[in-house]
Structure formats: C-alpha cells, structure tokens
Amino acid sequence: MRASELRLFQEARTQSVAPLRHALSGFCEALSIKDEAIDDIVTAAGEALANAVEHAYAERPAHLPTIELHALFDSGDLALEVVDCGKFVERDPRPWRGFGLRIMRAVAQQMTVDTSDGTRVRLHFSGVARKVNDGQQL
Ligand SMILES: Nc1ncnc2c1ncn2[C@@H]1O[C@H](COP(=O)(O)OP(=O)(O)OP(=O)(O)O)[C@@H](O)[C@H]1O
Numbered sequence: 001m002r003a004s005e006l007r008l009f010q011e012a013r014t015q016s017v018a019p020l021r022h023a024l025s026g027f028c029e030a031l032s033i034k035d036e037a038i039d040d041i042v043t044a045a046g047e048a049l050a051n052a053v054e055h056a057y058a059e060r061p062a063h064l065p066t067i068e069l070h071a072l073f074d075s076g077d078l079a080l081e082v083v084d085c086g087k088f089v090e091r092d093p094r095p096w097r098g099f100g101l102r103i104m105r106a107v108a109q110q111m112t113v114d115t116s117d118g119t120r121v122r123l124h125f126s127g128v129a130r131k132v133n134d135g136q137q138l
C-alpha cells in the first residue's frame with residue numbers, strides 16, 4: 001500500500017488543538033490503525049500541540065503564531081511531527097507540571113525534540129497497522 005500523509009496548519013491557540021486531534025484521529029481510523037495505537041498517537045499529538053500553544057510563543061510573540069501537524073503512515077508505521085516557529089523554553093521542573101514530554105516519550109517508540117529553528121517534535125509509532133484475518137497488514 002502507498003504511503004499516506006496528513007499535513008495541517010493552524011493558528012497556535014487553544015481552540016485549534018481539539019480539531020487537530022480530531023482530524024488526526026480520523027486520518028488514523030481511515031488507515032485502519034489499531035484502536036489502542038490511535039489513543040497513543042492522539043494523546044501524544046495533543047501534548048505536543050498543547051505545548052506549542054502554551055509555551056512556544058510565550059517569550060517571543062509572533063505576528064502569526066502557527067502550529068503544524070504532520071503525519072506520515074508508511075509500511076505499518078506512523079511518523080508524527082508537531083512543529084512551531086517559536087522558541088523552546090528551557091526551565092527547571094515545576095510542581096504538578098512537566099508531564100507532557102514524559103507522556104510522549106512513554107507512548108511513542110521514538111521521540112526527538114529539535115529546537116534549532118522553532119520546535120519540531122518527532123514521534124515514531126511502529127507496527128500500528130491493524131492485522132486482518134489472514135495475518136496480512138492492511
Ligand atoms: N513547543 C514548545 N515550545 C517551547 N517550549 C516548550 C515546548 N514544548 C515544551 N517546552 C518546554 O518544555 C517544558 C516541559 O514540557 P512538558 O510538556 O513536559 O511540561 P509542561 O507543558 O510544562 O506541563 P504539562 O505538560 O504537565 O502540562 C515546558 O514547560 C516548556 O518550558
């Protein structure tokens with residue numbers, strides 16, 4: 001099966017997160033990704049998007065703060081990227097906060113955070129395709 005791709009841009013505001021999560025969930029369902037994997041993928045994306053909205057533009061306000069969600073499904077694996085054009089905020093751990101990056105790390109098989117130009121969170125989910133009865137992947 002050919003690779004499938006989803007690429008969405010939104011203004012970086014709280015109200016953008018739920019529609020992006022919803023669109024990602026629909027994309028995953030259309031590709032027959034396993035239900036439990038969809039939960040992990042959407043949870044991780046939600047944390048990364050929430051971070052971009054809350055933190056990315058806090059220290060360096062932008063004329064048009066944006067967030068980008070990019071998902072690529074290929075050979076049974078899903079690669080996810082959440083990108084903003086803001087500035088990564090290095091800070092000491094705060095009580096009751098600091099779970100987002102941990103959650104992403106826990107649910108994805110691989111995670112990298114590139115802060116060289118804005119913030120680009122890359123998450124890799126392996127073997128997420130649902131199996132059909134004869135054992136073949138869709
Ligand atoms: N996209 C981003 N842009 C700028 N800073 C970021 C971004 N993502 C994460 N950070 C920085 O990394 C810190 C840790 O992120 P993390 O999601 O783990 O915790 P949190 O957002 O502070 O709290 P929580 O996710 O528990 O609500 C953030 O407080 C922030 O300083």
Ligand SMILES: [Mg+2]
Pocket residue numbers: 047050051098099100101
């Ligand atoms: Mg967070």
